[in-house]
Amino acid sequence: MTLVSIIFAGILTYFTRMTMVALISREMLGDKVKAVLEYVPSAVFPAIIFPGIFINDFGTFIEMNDPKIFGALVAVIVGYFSKNIIATILAGLVSYWFLIFVIFS
Amino acid sequence: MLSKKQLFTRGMLDISPHMLSVIPFGIICGAIGVELGFNPYLVYAMSFIIFGGASQIVFLQLLSGGASSLVAVTSVGIINSRHLLYGAVLSEYLEKLSFIKKLLISYVIVDQGFAESNKFFKKNKSEEYLHYHLIGTGCTMWVCWQIATLSGIILGSFVPEELGLKFAIPLTFIAIVVQDLKKIDHVIVMITCGLSSLLFFDAPFKSYIIISPLIALFVASLLLRLKK
Numbered sequence: 001m002t003l004v005s006i007i008f009a010g011i012l013t014y015f016t017r018m019t020m021v022a023l024i025s026r027e028m029l030g031d032k033v034k035a036v037l038e039y040v041p042s043a044v045f046p047a048i049i050f051p052g053i054f055i056n057d058f059g060t061f062i063e064m065n066d067p068k069i070f071g072a073l074v075a076v077i078v079g080y081f082s083k084n085i086i087a088t089i090l091a092g093l094v095s096y097w098f099l100i101f102v103i104f105s
Numbered sequence: 106m107l108s109k110k111q112l113f114t115r116g117m118l119d120i121s122p123h124m125l126s127v128i129p130f131g132i133i134c135g136a137i138g139v140e141l142g143f144n145p146y147l148v149y150a151m152s153f154i155i156f157g158g159a160s161q162i163v164f165l166q167l168l169s170g171g172a173s174s175l176v177a178v179t180s181v182g183i184i185n186s187r188h189l190l191y192g193a194v195l196s197e198y199l200e201k202l203s204f205i206k207k208l209l210i211s212y213v214i215v216d217q218g219f220a221e222s223n224k225f226f227k228k229n230k231s232e233e234y235l236h237y238h239l240i241g242t243g244c245t246m247w248v249c250w251q252i253a254t255l256s257g258i259i260l261g262s263f264v265p266e267e268l269g270l271k272f273a274i275p276l277t278f279i280a281i282v283v284q285d286l287k288k289i290d291h292v293i294v295m296i297t298c299g300l301s302s303l304l305f306f307d308a309p310f311k312s313y314i315i316i317s318p319l320i321a322l323f324v325a326s327l328l329l330r331l332k333k
Contacts, residue, residue, distance in 0.1 A: 003147060005174040009164060010154030012182035018211035020192025026200050029193070036326045040190045041220055042291040043321035045278040046299035047187075047314050048159075048216070051306055052275030059306070068272055075276050079283035085122035088280035089273055096272060 067104065071096030107229075109237045116241020119221040122280075126273035127158070127217070127246065128253045132264050133271060134162055135257025141169040145258045152254040156212070156247065159274075160184040161254075163311055180310045187315055190322075191219040198226045198235050210236060213243025220281045290328045297321045 029037070053072045056062050062069070075092030082088065107115070131152075138148030143165065151161045160181045167177040191214055199207060222239040229235065256263075264270055285291040301317035308316060 002174070003150060005168075005178055006147060006150050006154050006164075008174075009151075009160070009178045009181040010156075012178065013155050013157050013160065013185040013188075014212060016182065016185045016188040017192060017214045018208060020189050021196050021199055021211050021214070022204060022207040024193060024196045026197055029196075032326075032329070034197070035329050036322055037190070037194050039291065039294050039322060039325035040194050040318075041223065042282055042285050042294045043298050043325060044187050044190060044318045045216070045220070045282050046295045046321070047302040047317040049275040049278045049282075050299035050302045051313070052272070052278075054303055055306060061303075068269075071272065072275065072279065075279045076283055076286070079280050080286060083284065085277070085280040086125060088283065089122070089125050089276045092276040092279070093270075093273060096269065100267075100269070 067096050067099035070099055107232055107234070109234045112232065112234050112237035113241040113244075115225070116218075116222060116238040116243075117245045119225060119238070120217055120242040120245050123217040123221075123277050124245075124249050126270075126277040127249055129264050129270040130158055130274055131250050131253025132257035132260075133262060134158060135254035136260075136262035136264075137162060137257075138165050139258055139261065141165055143169070148258050149255060152251055155181060156250065157181070157185050157215075158250070176310070183310045183312050184314050187216075187318060188214060190318060191216075191223075194223060195219065195226075195239070198230075199239075202236060206236075210239060210243070213240065213247055215243060215246045217277065217281070218242035218246050290325070290332070293328060294321045294325045297324045 049072075053068050054062055071092045074095040075088050078091035079085075079088035135148060135152075138151070138161075139145055148165070151164065155161055155164070163184060164177050164181050167180060168174070192211070195214065199210065202210070218239065222242050225238050226235055282291075282295060285295070298317045298321035301320045302313050305313035305316050307313075
């Protein structure tokens with residue numbers, strides 16, 4: 001790993017952040033495009049959520065009885081009703097820990 | 106009308122719950138770099154220059170696995186290309202800013218900051234200094250990320266691996282999208298994205314992270330057409 005490759009990766013990353021903000025103006029995006037862009041959070045974040053739950057560190061699918069699935073379900077339920085980020089994360093982690101340290105240990 | 110300081114503080118407060126997952130992840134990220142045998146200064150330089158959690162880990166893992174720099178740099182670019190979508194959404198709110206301010210604010214656009222600021226923007230469109238909310242979320246994230254990765258580099262992985270704290274990352278994003286499960290169209294878009302990400306997980310350069318959102322947005326455009 002060299003500083004040069006980090007700088008290239010950094011420039012590329014910066015361009016992904018800057019391009020749309022700096023070079024696009026409201027008139028360039030039609031109403032249709034704007035309506036579709038409303039879905040960006042729902043269209044992007046599951047690509048981080050699903051592999052984080054269903055795929056393990058070795059890049060293979062987990063078993064259907066994996067504690068992470070249970071933890072994620074608890075997080076969804078607690079998050080839906082509490083509308084609280086900390087409660088959602090803690091509920092998911094604690095239920096996951098309960099399974100791996102108490103039930104499956 | 107809220108002052109710049111109030112908006113900045115509001116941004117800080119809105120993103121701070123996510124630090125519960127970001128800080129352990131940053132520590133892990135810093136520790137992994139040192140464990141894989143890289144120069145600690147270079148591992149830290151990534152947090153400053155790239156400033157993108159998941160992409161930094163992939164960069165380290167690819168290089169330590171013998172991949173060429175070209176492959177590693179390309180992967181970072183592809184993983185982070187999702188920011189293009191965030192930028193397209195945010196551009197509407199940042200339009201009035203000068204070009205220089207746009208260039209500066211872009212550096213601190215991150216997943217959680219985009220998510221929280223976008224939620225705030227939608228509810229407070231009339232605020233004059235809206236962008237201070239984004240600066241608040243972005244700067245909070247930046248400071249925490251620098252401190253967390255530095256601690257991981259210096260202290261090693263003092264977060265016990267058995268705790269599986271990487272799992273906090275999907276949880277933090279569940280907290281972001283969970284309220285949209287009330288809307289059936291959003292549920293369809295989320296499931297499309299999630300299933301596509303699993304289907305394309307082995308696509309080259311980690312491109313599943315941009316392929317699946319594009320498929321999901323295509324489905325969203327079809328749904329919009331059906332709605333009419």
